[in-house]
Amino acid sequence: MRNFALESATAPERAIAAHGPRREASYIAGGTTLIDLIKLDVLRPQNVVDISRLTLDEVERLDDGRLRIGALVTNSELAHHPLVREHYPLLSQAILAGASTQIRNLATTGGNVMQRTRCPYYRDAAAACNRRQPGSGCDALHGVNRMHAVLGVSEACIATHPSDMCVALAALGASLALQGPHGTREIAFNDFHRLPAEHPELEHELADGELITHVTLDTPVVGGGAAYLKLRDRASYEFALASAGAVVAVQDGVIRDVRLALGGVATKPWRAVEAEQALDGQPAAISAYELAAEAALQDAVPREHNAFKIPLARQAIVRALRDGAAASEARQGVQG
Secondary structure: OOOEEEOOOOHHHHHHHHHOOOOEEEEEEEOOOOOHHHOOOOOOOOOOEEOOOOOOOEEEOHHHHOOOOOOEHHHHHHHHHEEEEEEEHHHHHHHHHHOOHHHHHOOOOHHHHHHOOOOOOOOOOOOOOOOOOOOOOOOHHHHOOOOOOOEEEEEOOOOOOOOHHHHHHHHHHHEEEEEEOOOOEEEEHHHHHHHOOOOOOEEEOOOOHHHHHHHHEOOOOOEEEEEEEEEOOOOOOOOOOOOEEEEEEEEOOEEEEEEEEOOOOOOEEEHHHHHHHHHOOOEOHHHHHHHHHHHHOOOOOOOOOOOOOHHHHHHHHHHHHHHHHHHHHHHHHHHO
């Protein structure tokens, strides 16, 4: 592992000043991704700024009904927070489906948003990877690509986004508060992660020196039932082959509102807008869910080893929508 300078900050302004507008600097909080990549010689920061002491560890409900989450709230704290479990159960389910208890105790909300791909070619400094070294090529295109993406891909990169939490954020709708050398701004969560296109090394819209300070969730879906389904090779501590997070509001047997996002199959947290449109006003029935699954995956591009992900993702979508609708109807029955 290469040497780097380590600085600590107790306020966002001090952290931003210590980081500066330098690409060779990094922030660290839980460090569950950064340290791994430094050890692998994939990332080579010259300066690391410890932000773990910043006071960004609160969860609060805003007057307009939205939920504001500090970037340093740990995954464990967020998953078990009463407001999250009551109003955003999809987020709790998704977080608890990821990693291990030990990692969730360290991993932060902001760090999870910034999580890097688990593509083995990206993590192998000897392999060709356009994300790590622009213009070098992509060994995954014709290599072992079983775990790789089928949605949002390009000829430059087919790496899958690994986060479970981000799938829930994509479905629920959220915004990110950013602070940097030039002040503060907000960006919609679904606009934050970039598709690889011609420049896969540009993974997100965070400018040099900027810091995620908060994640704010949209107001909860009225009457919505939630379901997160993660299909993987083993039952725990494994990344998704395909996952689906759904929030479904059913009234008198008809879908009145639906939010759907996918994981394990795309190069970014994937909001399945076409599927949502296909379900609007449709009966809460398996036939409708199957049509929505077809719509969600109509633009999928399979490779030699990952074509199985398309039917697998269809199953995940149908089951998540079915379970979300059932939860909505059960919720209304309890309230009635």
